[in-house]
Amino acid sequence: MTSILIKNGFVIDPVQGIRGDKMDIAINDGKIVKNLSNPDKTIDASGMVVMAGGVDIHSHVAGAKVNVGRTFRPEDKLQSTYAPYHGIRHMAGGTSVPTVFKTAYMYADMGYTTVIEAAMPPLYARHTHEEMRDTPIIDEAALPMFGNNWFVLDYLKRGEMDNAAAYIAWLLRSTKGYGIKCVNPGGTEAWAWGLNCLSIDDPVPYFDITPRQIVSGLMEVNEYLHLPHSLHLHSNNLGNPGNYTTTLDTLKLSEGIKPNNNFGREQVLHHTHIQFHSYGGTTWADFESKGKEVMDYINSHPAVTCDIGFVTLDETTTMTGDGPFEYHLNKLNHLKWANTDVELECGSGIVPYVYSKDVYVCGVQWSIGLEMALLAKDHMRCYLTTDHPNAGPFWRYPRIMKWLMSEKARNDVLATMKNEDKVRDRSTLGSIDRELTLYEIAQMTRAGPAKALGLGSSVGGLVPGMQADIAVYPYNPETESDPEKIEWAFSHAKYLIKSGEVILNDGEVVSNGNKKTYWVDVKTTPNRQVERDIDQTFVKYYTVNKNNYEVNEHEFMKNPCVVQIDAIQ
């Protein structure tokens, strides 16, 4: 492997507290090293920003529902240029739901090297892995969904934590999953009968359990298993006016639970796309932001992290494991609706959506995301996402950075809205003059999410010994004042290095890289009852045999990277 020296860049690394000092970064054998003599390659980064490769904690980039989004929207391919096949670069198309190739190239252009697929239906795990295997460059991991799983509902209802833990460990191993995702706890199982759970005390039909018990139980099991990541939660009542009370009720469930892991993770609950969960009002007519109320809670509770799910005001494709939400969204916009309920496990829905800046609700949603990120006190606990592609496509991250870093850029958008006054009236965004620094952006986009994922010792920073994932952006923080330049520079990384290999050289893709896939293998105390339950349930209720359920690591993963944990009590 080549050794590389990146000279003279403005280095920003929150892990080491480096705030734009002019420094050299040395790379050898795939890792960052202290120093280097006679590098094989030298990159002159003078006048440019150097950061660790970006880490996306929540994005829908691979798997069954993403592919429905692709195949049922041929028109999405016409919304942007379909980039032709060129040298080592595969043809790459799609707009809100790009193909696997375009996904990789666009993340690379933004300087991102690690992406978490946020919702893997266990029965469809093999599909998710096949797509991740075919996605070049970026390192990935996938989170299987547990919040509506029949085993989990049964064990948690009866308070059988050991059994729940043994089952979850088995499922992570079978699906090659990375952590515990929970989407609309209980609500998606209710949706299998056309119903929903909108508060944390709504009972799940036939299962005699509430979302409250599911969320608390999963947090407890997560720490029992010492997993690298915490419970990753999309709570009940997403997207509805007045849902912030459900959100606060849910967040409070984390109180009293202590993180228990060897990965440097400090939170016990990661709440995803919090923007969609911070709505006041009672209908769309009196809809308003409660972003401040929710962010106040998060600011004062260090065991909670969040990502925002910024609305980018684009035409996009919404897709979530929250089946009933997509059904109701389709009732609002009457565009096409896909839904897949997955036996014994979960479900999902997909609906195209146009966030128009001239629709005041969309304007307010846009405001809430920015408002919350600007009110956050600790950006090591508040991350940049669009819940891709739900609130907007991931390739808009640089535009969001611009909005976060420039009050003028925000006001420019507000000024073009048809309902500017009404939008300003419904959130506090207009009164916030805070402009985030590149340091805070680096916290939100690499150091913070890496730590929350339990990957903080290897990615998200530039400490010698860490994996050499490094992005160089053509942006000079000392001289640049035009906010447009932020958006441009962070969409056009000049160099990208992944695991020590040059991926982008002078902005050109020169390698499809050597992507890897993380998964978690937890050893638990042998549990005969759970083994018996699994055997019987497969025979009686599943439509695939248990022996055909496990994802074969050798066939379906590229460079599997196993995180081994011993949770034997």
Added chain:
Amino acid sequence: MNTVTITIKKQPDLFLEADCFTPDALAGKKADEIAELPVFIGKTVEKIGDYFTVSGETGPTADETRLVFNGDFTKVKYIGAKMSTGEVVLNGDADMYVGSWMSGGKITVNGSVGHFAATAMSGGELNITGNAGNYLGAAYRGDWRGMSKGKITVAGNVGSDCATFMTGGEIEIGGNVDVHVMTHADGGKVIIHGNAKSRLGGQATRGEIYLFGTVDVMMPGYVKAGETELTIGGTKAVFTIYDGDQGERHPTRKGLPIYAKLYLKK
């Protein structure tokens, strides 16, 4: 207005894609420059001049440019596709995608065209003296935004799936039309002087169909709502009005549902 004449001199072995046969792409170019522009046959890139003779001169802008095509263009796709202004006259028959995605200007075809003409048209005029194939003025696959503006006139017959997902504009058909007219439409108008096969206005929420001839099988979701005398396409007649498609969701105005309307000449 300046005129450039493009005459076919050699038929391609397979089909030829001429994305640049629009006033927008050719304006400001000399005949010999045009002859050098690329056209595509499968994966091969060839020159306009290999298959066509080009004479005359374009205007400085597309607005002032008229393209005249002479000959048999039945193996040529995309004539007038995506044009926004100017004029195209085609003396002969053409293959698929004539005037697809056009947003302005005028196309006159003295002949017939293939499938997918005027896909997702959003403005301008398309006049065809012969017949048109399937998917005339329809949406692209998967799109809920079909033809939204502009006017299409076909003197002859039209194939199936005409005006799918139409939201506005007008199509007038002199002859007969095959199955599925204005399926999923949410606006716009289609006038049929000849006969229709079944499936007029299936799943339509808004829009109007005027039929002078007969229809094989009516959609069950259209109910009689009176009759009226109208002058349509220059012809005065009494029409029976039907409201539909009752199977579909309908928007309301002042508390009353708005329906797509089917006018059948009595």
Added chain:
Amino acid sequence: MSKRLTDIICPFCGTLCDDIEVEVSDDGKQILEVYNSCAIGSEKFLHAQSPDRITRPRMKQEDGSWKETTYEEAAKYTAKILCDAKKPLMYGWSSTSCEAQSTGHMIAEQVGGVLDNTATVCHGSTLIAMQDVGIPSCTLGEVKNRADRIIFWGCNPAHAHPRHMSRYSIYSRGYFTGKGSKSRKIIVVDPRPTDSASLADEYIQVEQGRDYELLSALRAALRGAQLPDKVSGVTKEKIYEIVDILKGGRFVVIFFGMGVTHSLGKNHNIDMAIALTADLNNYTKASIIAMRGHYNVTGSGQVLGWQFGFPFCVDLSRGFARYNPGETSSNDLLMRGEVDGCLVVGSDPGSHFPIASVKKIHDIPTVCIDPHTTPTTAVSTCHVPVAIVGIEVGGSCYRMDNVPIESRKVVDPPAGMLTDAEFLGLVLKEVNHIKGVAE
């Protein structure tokens, strides 16, 4: 001593049964008996053993006779015709693994091929309908565990998907459906009284080609609208009665097949059936599932989807992907004379395409990769026999409800035979060589 292999996947239909047991000889070379499978599935396993099987590639000579060649020569020939063609059609992919499909796609990217699968003559209309209105659906286990109203519309599982009824639908017993068929009402809609119709609680004899109107009438009735006395040959009283049966269920599922995908209006019939399903969700829970034919046609749509963004009819000729059935669909391309070279993998257009298309396949250089001799191999210039996926080599496949299942190897292929993924790998190498691309 023989051994019994369990949890084997049947590489026949989209039901993709994964509970097959196969008895093989001690040396692992011979299949002795097949258990649990339907008659067609058994036949597929046992046929693999036919002694007259062709085991080496062969080229057609001037006089129409075949001459044996090597895999290397066949790969060279395949690469050459794909590179020489201005617009090669690369058709099939439905009876092979996702791994082979993926290798084929990488070839297509370089040679500017059009990738199309058997959906083009089967459930392509379903895919088009999904693109227009979406699809509320579920996995087959949801049907097994919950469904109490099942409609089979224009499909005859008793013949085409023999184990569907016992594994997933009519007779299966699940968590909320412990009484099996007694917990369910079965409705069959078909112009002909099929064997499946004889199992139904309600059989609706729809007029041939009038499914769209009948589905529309069901939707109108669901909204309480007035109907004409008869629609598509069915009385309005019957239509209201069916609507009541559906509304009265807790979980409705509609299965549909070729009877609606290829009758008048094609995709519009499915579109309307999907719309009916979506409407039913205003009253109860409802899902709809296509009865996909070939065991991995679904997988082909998936891999094309994630790599290029479209599920079939994918035209890569200009160096980027385009899609428009009616133009980029195999039969339109063949009959209009838009393609000048052809590769067929894992399907038999010689049996399933109209005669005009088959003639065209005969007239252009065509390589057919198929374990067996078929009507397609007869009109090809080169036949490359390969190991049978799901019997002699494993690989990823997708069930009709998109559930991915890894098929298994049961016995060795005859000595020296390649798999289609391996052969396509050789072709890719040759293409790289011709194009001067580093691997």
